[in-house]
Amino acid sequence: MTEAETHPAFAGAVLATRTPGQPGVSVAERSGIGTINLRGQPDNTGFMEAAAAVLGNALPTTPNTVAFADDIESLWLAPTEWLVRCDLDQQARLEQELEDALADQFTAINDLSGYYTTLTIIGRNAAELLARGTPLDVHPRVFAPGQCAQTVFAHAGIILMPRMAETSCFDMLVRRSFADYVWRWLDDAMRCLD
Amino acid sequence: MLEIKCPWCGPRDESEFAYGGEAHINRPDPETSDDLAWAHYLYFRDNVQGLHAERWNHAYGCRRWFNAVRDTVNYRFHAVYEIGEDPPVEVAK
Ligand SMILES: [Zn+2]
Numbered sequence: 001m002t003e004a005e006t007h008p009a010f011a012g013a014v015l016a017t018r019t020p021g022q023p024g025v026s027v028a029e030r031s032g033i034g035t036i037n038l039r040g041q042p043d044n045t046g047f048m049e050a051a052a053a054v055l056g057n058a059l060p061t062t063p064n065t066v067a068f069a070d071d072i073e074s075l076w077l078a079p080t081e082w083l084v085r086c087d088l089d090q091q092a093r094l095e096q097e098l099e100d101a102l103a104d105q106f107t108a109i110n111d112l113s114g115y116y117t118t119l120t121i122i123g124r125n126a127a128e129l130l131a132r133g134t135p136l137d138v139h140p141r142v143f144a145p146g147q148c149a150q151t152v153f154a155h156a157g158i159i160l161m162p163r164m165a166e167t168s169c170f171d172m173l174v175r176r177s178f179a180d181y182v183w184r185w186l187d188d189a190m191r192c193l194d
Numbered sequence: 195m196l197e198i199k200c201p202w203c204g205p206r207d208e209s210e211f212a213y214g215g216e217a218h219i220n221r222p223d224p225e226t227s228d229d230l231a232w233a234h235y236l237y238f239r240d241n242v243q244g245l246h247a248e249r250w251n252h253a254y255g256c257r258r259w260f261n262a263v264r265d266t267v268n269y270r271f272h273a274v275y276e277i278g279e280d281p282p283v284e285v286a287k
Contacts, residue, residue, distance in 0.1 A: 047287045062254065078256040079202060135195075135207030152210055152254040177205070 005088075006031040007117050011184050015147040023192065025123035027186050032169065034091025036084040037117050038074075038098065039108040050101040055084065055093070064162065075159065077147045083159070083173075088113060089180050115172045116159075119182070125193050126168040132189045134136075136160065138170070154185045199274050200252045203258050214249030216240060217261045218281075244286030245272060 006012065007029055016026040040047040042061050052058045056069030060076045067074045071090065075083040085092050091113055098109050121129060127138045135144060136151040138160065148161045159173035174182050216239050222231045240246070246266045249250040251259050263273040265279050273282045 014229075063204075079259060135209055150257075151206070151254045157254050 027126040122169040210254040212253040217247040242286040
């Protein structure tokens, strides 16, 4: 599980706009998140009910929305696919509970904790920074907490999730092999925001 | 840049999609078809001027395949519909 910990290229580092006294935007890795990919048929009530019992909330069936329960987030990825996020130290237990509860169902449960890392982008210019790399409309009017989207950022596939209503904040899930590239791209893009 | 309406995710930028060529091409039965039928199945496409039924994949989004009707003259999309459905508007021949 060590792969799911901090990315060696920027562990502990924070990118921030350099103008003193400006709220600007900052980027840091949010490590310690467990990620499980869950697949099943939404019209199979046995699958949906068993998954909801483990996750504490029904899997979202509205495209690009997130269901929250305690420390678990379930992101809609596709009509038959969800991404479940939890604390990394809860991941193995949750995965086992899903496997037990869904043993009789047509499903696939895969640990992706080492596959994605999460960059948290926070600050007044967060949406402006994202808009430099993604064609997705990230304005809070159309992309607010409770929603998620898979899209492209500077040619890298990402999952974006607005986090807080009062502050502009996004979680960007990026494949670990692209994370160093995306980090450098963000660093470069931030130099033009000041 | 085109804006394409994924049946699941709604309107998204063209850069999230992959083009999948002409839609509604049926594989002939290999037991009963001849070389000509296979050649048409593998290599022959309509190349229409006007409304074209074609496949798209939301590659950077939900990764679902779907069909679309697009005007090959001005690139305007006239409909999107699911795999297995017939085109909801008349296409060029
Ligand atoms: Zn889609």
